Amino acid sequence: MRFLLRPGWIALVVAVIGFAAAAFTLLAPWQFGREADRDAQQRAIDASYATPPAPFEELVAPGAGVDASTEWRQATVIGTYLPEAEAVIRLRVVDGKPAVEVLTPLRSESGRVLLVDRGTVTAVSGADVPAYPAPPTGTVTLTGRLRADQPDPEDRSSTGPDGRLLLYTADSAAVAAASGLPVEPGHLQLAAEQPGVLTPVLVAPDSGGAPFTNLSYALQWITFGVIALFALVYFIRLELLQRGGTRRQDKAELRRALAGDDQDP
Numbered sequence: 001m002r003f004l005l006r007p008g009w010i011a012l013v014v015a016v017i018g019f020a021a022a023a024f025t026l027l028a029p030w031q032f033g034r035e036a037d038r039d040a041q042q043r044a045i046d047a048s049y050a051t052p053p054a055p056f057e058e059l060v061a062p063g064a065g066v067d068a069s070t071e072w073r074q075a076t077v078i079g080t081y082l083p084e085a086e087a088v089i090r091l092r093v094v095d096g097k098p099a100v101e102v103l104t105p106l107r108s109e110s111g112r113v114l115l116v117d118r119g120t121v122t123a124v125s126g127a128d129v130p131a132y133p134a135p136p137t138g139t140v141t142l143t144g145r146l147r148a149d150q151p152d153p154e155d156r157s158s159t160g161p162d163g164r165l166l167l168y169t170a171d172s173a174a175v176a177a178a179s180g181l182p183v184e185p186g187h188l189q190l191a192a193e194q195p196g197v198l199t200p201v202l203v204a205p206d207s208g209g210a211p212f213t214n215l216s217y218a219l220q221w222i223t224f225g226v227i228a229l230f231a232l233v234y235f236i237r238l239e240l241l242q243r244g245g246t247r248r249q250d251k252a253e254l255r256r257a258l259a260g261d262d263q264d265p
Contacts, residue, residue: 003239016232023225031218038214044072045203053143056188057110065172065185066146072203075188076143079108081116081135081196085179087165088129094199098123102198103170104135105181106142106188115172115187116142119198129160135196142195144188145203149173 003009053074060070082105089101099120106116121132150169157174158166165178176183190197 003243004236012235013232016228020225020228023221023228027221028218028225031214031221035214035218041072048072048074048145056108056114056146057112059146060184060186062112063184066148066187068148070146071148071186073146074143074191075146076141077106077108077114077188078139078141079106079114080139081106081137082113082179082181083135085165085175085181087167087175087178088160089167089170090129091168092120094120094122098125098128099199100129101170101201102132103167103175103187104196105175105179105183106140109139113181113183115170115175115183116144116196117147117170117187117189117201118196119190119200121198129162129164129166132198133196140195142188142190144190144194146186147189148186 004013051074053076056075056077059073059075060066085105087103089103092099092101099122101120102118104116104118105113107113118135121130123130147170149172151171151173152167152169154168155174156168157171157178159178160166165175167174170187172183172185172187175181189201192200
């Protein structure tokens with residue numbers, strides 16, 4: 001087994017064991033966690049279909065924002081759009097085409113300001129902001145799904161040539177900072193046929209038994225780790241067999257030499 005102390009074998013053993021350890025302790029658990037999150041999200045969506053919409057004021061306390069207990073709940077709110085503080089999310093893709101997502105604050109009858117996701121608009125490119133209909137004026141009654149914020153870790157917000165705030169994620173804090181409005185954390189994702197809606201953002205669908213889910217990816221990482229360990233054992237055993245055969249052949253040749261059997265007639 002001294003051959004395992006050679007640099008090449010040491011590097012191979014370390015690489016295989018490191019990969020297997022990562023597959024078992026990091027990669028597979030990461031995919032199992034994503035699968036659990038996806039299942040929890042799907043359960044919340046399914047439950048929301050069975051629960052009638054409730055007033056936003058009852059579901060979310062002032063300043064509390066949307067959290068895991070209220071996300072995906074259907075809510076209704078009455079108020080007035082504030083298009084002067086509108087924001088646009090760039091680099092969206094809808095049906096394989098570039099699009100932007102429009103966020104417009106709404107002041108409710110109680111004075112609270114809620115960010116409303118009016119949906120998407122197809123664009124020529126992900127960096128362009130196309131023209132789209134303005135929200136209706138006056139008091140409107142909206143129904144949609146509550147969604148939590150998606151903060152941009154890089155804070156890439158900017159202001160476009162027309163003065164609109166340009167974002168990369170739905171972040172109410174960025175809209176509040178740019179507009180000075182007391183925007184509540186989270187937003188309301190509009191359903192179809194609502195006042196001011198554009199192309200509604202689809203609710204995250206169930207995988208429907210898709211062949212490649214996070215669970216299958218997790219099982220694949222475990223399988224890869226097991227295969228790597230078996231391959232290492234196989235190659236070590238193969239090397240031992242080859243070395244054992246070479247030693248036996250050398251001994252046989254030595255015996256023939258000592259007996260004089262290796263002389264050419």
